[in-house]
Amino acid sequence: MFTADHISLRYGARPVLSDVSLTLARGELVIILGPNGAGKSTLLKVLTGDLQPDQGSVSFDGSPLARIPLDELARERAVLSQSMGLNFPFTVFEIVRLGLEAGRGSMSRAEVLRLLPRALKAVGLEGFEGRLLQQLSGGEQQRVHLARVLCQAWAGKPDGSAFLLLDEPVSNLDIRHQLQTLEAVRRHVTGGGGALMILHDINLAALYADRLVMMTEGRILRQGAPQDVLDRSAILDVYGVDMPVEIARNSGRPFALLSRPG
Numbered sequence: 001m002f003t004a005d006h007i008s009l010r011y012g013a014r015p016v017l018s019d020v021s022l023t024l025a026r027g028e029l030v031i032i033l034g035p036n037g038a039g040k041s042t043l044l045k046v047l048t049g050d051l052q053p054d055q056g057s058v059s060f061d062g063s064p065l066a067r068i069p070l071d072e073l074a075r076e077r078a079v080l081s082q083s084m085g086l087n088f089p090f091t092v093f094e095i096v097r098l099g100l101e102a103g104r105g106s107m108s109r110a111e112v113l114r115l116l117p118r119a120l121k122a123v124g125l126e127g128f129e130g131r132l133l134q135q136l137s138g139g140e141q142q143r144v145h146l147a148r149v150l151c152q153a154w155a156g157k158p159d160g161s162a163f164l165l166l167d168e169p170v171s172n173l174d175i176r177h178q179l180q181t182l183e184a185v186r187r188h189v190t191g192g193g194g195a196l197m198i199l200h201d202i203n204l205a206a207l208y209a210d211r212l213v214m215m216t217e218g219r220i221l222r223q224g225a226p227q228d229v230l231d232r233s234a235i236l237d238v239y240g241v242d243m244p245v246e247i248a249r250n251s252g253r254p255f256a257l258l259s260r261p262g
Contacts (some may be wrong), residue, residue, distance in 0.1 A: 001060070004021060007055070022213065027193075035240070075162070078102075082207050116151060122180075122187075124177060125140065141174045159192065160191040161192050202255075221238055
């Protein structure tokens, strides 16, 4: 379990996170919503250990995150950041294999390499192993990096219990591949892993999340089951947009109705 306890962080004189507490457990998909500048990515970086908070603490399975060796942490959690630029002519195989090497623990090399085609299939890129990353579309590149992260998680924890920490994993994807990505994360969680994801699409978040976390101005405004969190007043408070919310008959989940302002 990841635990962020009363986290506060400033960039210079500007507060970015203010007294934020959050837990992330295995078997749960947590999705963070909020406008640009709400502190979502900063909170994720604190949970990954890339940023140290000014106040508060972060722990993983009861141990302070800062005391866990990086190679051990790489086997416990895999991270997909917003920016993943590469200027070298790597093939898809080589990129995804980076995840295998980062997460490999007691598995043999042969066992690890068998995970690669499984990950590419999960993101709809079967047969892309020999393609150069720079020759792919932006959405295809994003899916390659998701396959890398999946491989790292599977290699690090063969029992399926690793955590995925994903910052806007569907931002460049069409709706088909958005759903495919979210289904891959859902399967990982159902298999015993944990996942934290930042999304901007309110309805996708409500459809897939076990727990929604709504952030604004560096703090958590609401968190809980989608049907308990997402309503018209919450959207107005967080985004400043008036959007009616209804309940879908087929899923029992809330969905926001989009209309033109005025």
